[in-house]
Amino acid sequence: MENCPRCGERRSGLERFCVNCGWDIAANRKNLVGRWLSGGGCLFALLPIPIAILTTPIGGNMFSTGGDGGGTALFGLLLTLPIGAVAFVVGLVLWINNRTK
Numbered sequence: 001m002e003n004c005p006r007c008g009e010r011r012s013g014l015e016r017f018c019v020n021c022g023w024d025i026a027a028n029r030k031n032l033v034g035r036w037l038s039g040g041g042c043l044f045a046l047l048p049i050p051i052a053i054l055t056t057p058i059g060g061n062m063f064s065t066g067g068d069g070g071g072t073a074l075f076g077l078l079l080t081l082p083i084g085a086v087a088f089v090v091g092l093v094l095w096i097n098n099r100t101k
């Protein structure tokens with residue numbers, strides 16, 4: 001059972017507006033999704049960087065694509081960066097759109 005994020009009134013989770021204060025719960029959920037999407041997209045876009053660091057042995061070159069570096073993981077950026085960036089922008093638009101309402 002979730003409570004109203006604004007006044008703490010208990011709710012069944014089905015109604016769109018809080019029965020106590022009239023808070024738009026559905027909009028609040030969209031706001032939350034936007035925040036998660038932008039945060040998740042940001043993390044996803046940069047994911048190969050910690051992987052590259054972690055897979056690089058001590059003293060190795062992180063940018064080397066040979067056997068001694070995590071450079072191959074950095075190529076993952078080519079894939080994750082655009083996807084993460086799109087998720088980040090979509091999430092940000094959802095979030096900002098909701099805040100200004």
Ligand SMILES: [Zn+2]
Pocket residue numbers: 004005006007008009018019020021022023
């Ligand atoms: Zn409320």
